[in-house]
Amino acid sequence: MKAVVMAGGPGSRLRPLTIARPKALVPIVNKPVLAHTLNLLKLHRITEVIITVYHLADQIQDYFGDGGELGMTIQYSVEESPLGTAGSVKQVQDFLDDTFLVISGDLLTDVDLSALVEFHRSREALITLTLKRVADPLDYGLVITDPAGRITQFMEKPGWGQVISDTVNAGIYVLEPEVLERLRPHQSYDFSQDVLPSLLDKGAPLYGYVDENSYWCDIGTVPAYMRAFSDVLEGRVRHIQLGQDLGNGVWAEPGVEIAPDATIYGPVYLGQDVKVKGGAVIYGPAMVRDFTVVDSRAQIERAAIWSHCYIGESAEVRGAIVCSQCNIRAKSIILEGAVIGDNTLIGRGTVIHPNVKIWPGKEIEAGITVRNSIIWGSQGRRVLFGQYGVTGVVNVDLTPEFTAKLGTAFGSILPKGSLVTINRDPHRSPRMLKRALISGLPSAGINVWDLGTQPVPIARYYTCQSVAVAGIHVRLSPYDERMVDIRFFDHTGANLDETSKRRVEQSFFREDFRRVYLDEIGTIAYAPAVVETYLRSFLQSVNRDVIRHARFYIVVDYANSPVASVFPTILNEVGCNVVALNANIDESRLAIQPYEFQADLERLGIITGTLKAHLGIRFDVSGERIFLVDDTGKLIPDSLAALALADLVLRFHPGGTIAVPVKMPDEFELVAARYGGHVVRTRMDARALSNAACGDNIVMAAAGNGSFIFPTFQATSDGMMAAVRLLEYLALSDTPLSAIVANLPPFYTLHQAISCPWEAKGIVMRRISQYFRNEEIDNTDGIKIRFGQSDWVLLLSDPDYPLFQVYAQAPSQPLVSERMASFVNLVLELQK
Secondary structure, three states: OEEEEEOOOOOHHHOOOOOOOOHHHOEEOOEEHHHHHHHHHHHOOOOEEEEEEOOOHHHHHHHHOOOHHHOOEEEEEEOOOOOHHHHHHHOOHHHOOOOEEEEEOOEEEOOOHHHHHHHHHHOOOOEEEEEEEOOOHHHOEEEEEOOOOEEEEEEEOOOHHHOOOOEEEEEEEEEOOHHHHOOOOOOOOOHHHHHHHHHHHOOOOEEEEEOOOOOEEEOOOHHHHHHHHHHHHOOOOOOOOOOEEEEOOEEEOOOOEEOOOOEEEOOEEEOOOOEEOOOOEEEOOEEEOOOOEEOOOOEEEOOEEOOOOEEOOOOEEEOOEEOOOOEEOOOOEEOOOOEEOOOOEEOOOOEEOOOOEEOOOOEEOOOOEEOOOEOOOOOOOOOOEEOOEEEEEEOOOEOHHHHHHHHHHHHHOOOOOOEEEEEEOOOHHHHHHHHHHHHHHHHOOOEEEEEEOOOHHHHHHHHHHOOOOEEEEEEEOOOOOOEEEEEEEOOOOOEOOHHHHHHHHHHHHHOOOOOOOHHHOOOEEEOOOHHHHHHHHHHHOOOHHHHHHHOOEEEEEOOOOHHHHOHHHHHHHOOOEEEEEOOOOOHHHOOOOHHHHHHHHHHHHHHHHHHOOOEEEEEOOOOOEEEEEOOOOOEEOHHHHHHHHHHHHHHHOOOOEEEEEOOOOOHHHHHHHHOOOEEEEEOOOHHHHHHHHOOOOEEEEEOOOOEEEOOOOOOOOOHHHHHHHHHHHHHHHOOOHHHHHHOOOOOEEEEEEEEOOHHHHHHHHHHHHHHOOOOEEEOOOOEEEEEEOOEEEEEEEOOOOOEEEEEEEEOOHHHHHHHHHHHHHHHHHHOO
């Protein structure tokens, strides 16, 4: 027997699930619904099939091909315009020379087709309809039969007052070929509206077959789809195999990884290579399809997650559908009945309300609440750059194709034929993305010098000293191995300015790329003498003899970073006796959790104190920042370390100027006054500090996070230079670091982040300005309200997240706690 499978419907009621795919390819757990239909046909030995297609026909043809992989023979009938259920079958009449079966390709059913055909033949019927009993027949056509099963009446979508039966047309027919002789070719006919009522009026033998034990579901709506995949998982549909049974109602395909502390309550299906990370919880019925990552502490409940998705840390998806290739960022919440279309990005902390539908390709910015469906346009901010460059989840946000396009966009704003340096850390993720960037730059006529895997200060210095017009560094985020930062430098080695960032973004989003002719394509080469250039200038910039004479005994924690391949040479040149920690470059240790970082600092303090070393130094993995332990083994907080180094620098450069951000305590001015020095306050970003470091008489700049700039060497952060300058000044002062710190004026500061929707930020800032209009206000960066000496509050709008950052200082710890609490309450009140 042959079968005709009708798969031409557009699935309008299922949108946005069917925007990018035909309804027949919507996945039900492990396969498209049409694949389940074909498996049912094959189970009943019906292997010759013709599929009628119309909407996105090529997708169905590409997916199933000729049916060879299924052990079937499949042909296709492509409709130029919709012909209706019967008209589409008429178009394939030449294929049908005997009794045949017609079935809808968007039904999920386990009807006994063999029994259906046997019933048809036993009744010598012209057409036999499969009938199904339903609780709510109003949306279906009723079919009335006599006790023998012969159809006596059709009733199309009745009201409750007309309902006299609960049997409806299930969309599965067995027909004799002569039925098609009555239809004209190339005209639209529908079985239920045109063919069946006409034949019934003529007394044709039409029968209805009721399979009481079968499952049947028309997945025409989103609730029906949710019900269908849940029924499969709960075992209500026969003959469907769901991969390896892991027990407790969990099925998994090959390559699935489940963390030991993840929790899964069945029934749950996990597709090929799905990863469920630590602390994640999945409540069934739920399906998570191929190559999806469910990150740490995420929660999925009664939801359908399609393939190639990323469910971020602590995100929640409850009773919703997330279509393919979606990125659900950390702490987002998607609620009951919501549908997220393909290739959509849901920003961090976003809330999607119940029954909201988001059409494909949207980017929803972080921290907003979406209460209405989004069909046209995008609510995403059209920006690439954040606080740390272009940042994203590797292979989710930052894919090779995205990164190659980014390289081309960057190259397009630079002079044709110019040179760009590119550097990375040792991890495999930056290696992959660096190569993609390298492929994009030459296409815009840019030559590339590959620096390999150098500490960032070396990359910045080499970019500045060479003929390069710009530089790029690709790194793993220090505290999150899933994230990668792509940082762009200008010709001085400093971060790009805002104007250049906007130009890159315009080029990227408009795809306004410069494509050069073949003889103008850029070259790619390894840069010459990278480390040698840096070391030569470095050693000429410090007083080696003074440091050698001090015979320092220090402990250095290299954080398993590339600094370990360079800094030992410097320490050897200045005659230090060194105990090295974490000196092996290890890509698995480049990103560690904050508690691991704190444990490493505590260990550094214990070792430094136990060995009675002069100093303990911990580098960050980029080599740009240092964290200090004094000669007693005590960890020095970053702001205090910056103040101590400012004191040392100004001792030997009296009258000099120190540059620090506005968040730093007022005690910098007190220390500077000791030596006739001055303090310049800057905005919080690294570029602003670098610009200030280039000013007149600047002897040092400090960010207060372990970053230090010594502009006589380079105007960007350099942890190696900061460490050696600290040794030099300690040697010159002949004073231990603990004594330097003890001589500093005390200060009391706090920092806190406050949630605030993007749309409320401007309102809050305006209201704060009005509220404190009688106080001294500094707008260098954000709003800094001064109440007196060492008594102020700073309100900053976070550039990346729907947050405010609040910094406060007061004359004592109780006062600063009180100041912070009252100001935070005020900001929350002003959001209302």
